[in-house]
Amino acid sequence: MTDDPHPEDLLGAYAVDACAATEVATVAEHTADCPHCAAEGTRLTEAAHWLGVLTARRPPDALRSRVLEAARAARPAREPEVGQLLDPYARQVAAFDRLLAGLEPDQWRLPTAKYENVGALVTHLTASDGLVADDLGVPAGSTAEPQVRRRWRAQADALLREVATGGPRLLERQVRLAGKAPVRRPLREALVQRTFETWIHADDLRTTLRLPSDPPRPDQLAGIAGFALVLLPGAIDAAGRGRPGQVRLVLTGPGGTEHLVALSALRSGPPQGAVAEVVVPLVRFCRLLAGRVSVPESGAEIRGDSGAATDFLEVAATLGCD
C-alpha cells in the first residue's frame, strides 16, 4: 500500500479517459501499489466499456477484407509450416503461465524438481529460452521486468512473435540448444526443445502442486523423441560409450513409433544392424530424456546386448535441459 493519498475522486474520470495527462500519471502510479484503488479502477473501467455495446452497428461488409489486408501488410501472417512448430510451444507456454498465474505467494517458495523454489525454476527456463531468443536477435527489453513470471512470459511471447513473422526460412537458422553440452541446431529443432522443456517444467510444477500430468499430444511427443534421437549418437560418443551397431527403439502407446538409432555418430559405413531392442512407452521415454525418470523407473524392456541398451538409455537420460 502506498503512502500517497488515494486519488479516489479521480477514479471515475480515469476509467473513461477523462483526466488530464498529469492526473492519469498520478492514478497510474498510485494504483500500481494500491490494490484497493486498482480494483476499483478496474471495475469502473470494465463497467464504462459496457457502454460500448450500446452503439454497436454492423460495419460495411467491405471493411472486413480491407482490415485483414491492412493487417497482413503490416505484419505477415505465419505460414502453416511455422504454425505446426509454433502451436505446440504456444500451448505449453499458455498452460505453464496459467499454472503460474494461479500460484499463491507462499507456493512460489516450494521446492520444485531440481530447483530451490518455483522462482528459480522459472528463472532457469527463462535462461534456456533466452539462448534461442538471443540468437534470433529478439530484443531483450524485458530483462528489466522485476517479476520472474512476467519476464519469462514476455520473452516467450517475443520469441513466438519473432518466429511467427519470420517465415519458413528462419526455421533453418542455427541457434543454441539448452542442455549440458553446447550444441547449435536449426531453429525448427530448437522449437521442439522449447516445447519439451516448457512441458517438463510445467509438469514439475504440477507434481509439486499434486496436479495430474498434462503431456503434449502424442504426435508432439513423437516429435520430441525424434528431436532427441538425432542428438543421441553424438551424445553417446561424447560420453565415451560409442560402439558399432544400432539399437532398435520401440516406442509404444499413442504416437508410438519404431526407430533404429546408431550407437555412435563417428562410425560411418554400412549399418551394422540392431544389437539390442528397447521397448518403452513414448511418454515415459520423453520423461527419461528429461531426467524425470531413471532407467530402472522407465520400465524399459531390453532384449539383446543389455550393455549397449543400458548405455543407450543412460545417455538418453542426460539429454534434458536442467
Added chain:
Amino acid sequence: MTEVLGGVDDNDVRLRDALTGGCEEALAEVYDAHSPTVYGLALRLTGDRGAAEDITQEVFVELWMRPERYDPRRTRLRSWLCMITRRRAIDWLRRRRTQDHYAPVLAEPAATAGVEDDVLTASLAAQVRTAVDELPSQHRQAILLAYYQGLTYQQVARALNIPEGTAKSRLRSGLRRLADALAAAGFDDLAVAKRQD
C-alpha cells in the same frame, strides 16, 4: 496487478496467444466478434462514417501488430478494444474541434441506434441499456457526455454548469452504480472482488 474481475476469460487468452503467434484466423475471429462494437462506438464518437472505418481498421491492425500489449488478466478484450477505439476517436475529435465547440447535447437518445443489426450484442445491449436508464439522470448525463463525446471531466463540468469536483464525483458514483447494476444482472466481469497476481 489487479486481475480482471470475475476471473480471466479463457477465450480472450486463447485469442491473444493465437494473435501473438501470427494466426490470421484469430484476427478474423476477433474482427467478427467485436467489429460491430468498435465500428459503432467510433461512429457514435465521430459521427463520420469514413473516420469510423479508418478507426476500426487502426484498432484491429494495432491489435494484430502488438497483441502482447493486451493483457487478458487485466481486462476483457472487448473493453480493451473499446478503450483503444475511444482514444483514437477522441484524438480525431480533438483534431477537429476547438476547445469550446463541443455540443452540450446529451447523448442519451441516439445510444441504441444500430444495435438491432447485430444479434450477438443485442441482448447484452438491452441489459446495459436498462442499467443505464436506471441511473440517476445527473450521473447518466455526466457518464454519457464523457464516454460518447470524449469530454474531460472539466468539459463535462462546463457542459452541465457544475463544479469540476461535482463532475468527478458524478462520474465515479455513476460508474459504481452502473457496475453494481450490471453485476446484479449477472455480468461476471463486475461480480467479484479483486484478486492479487
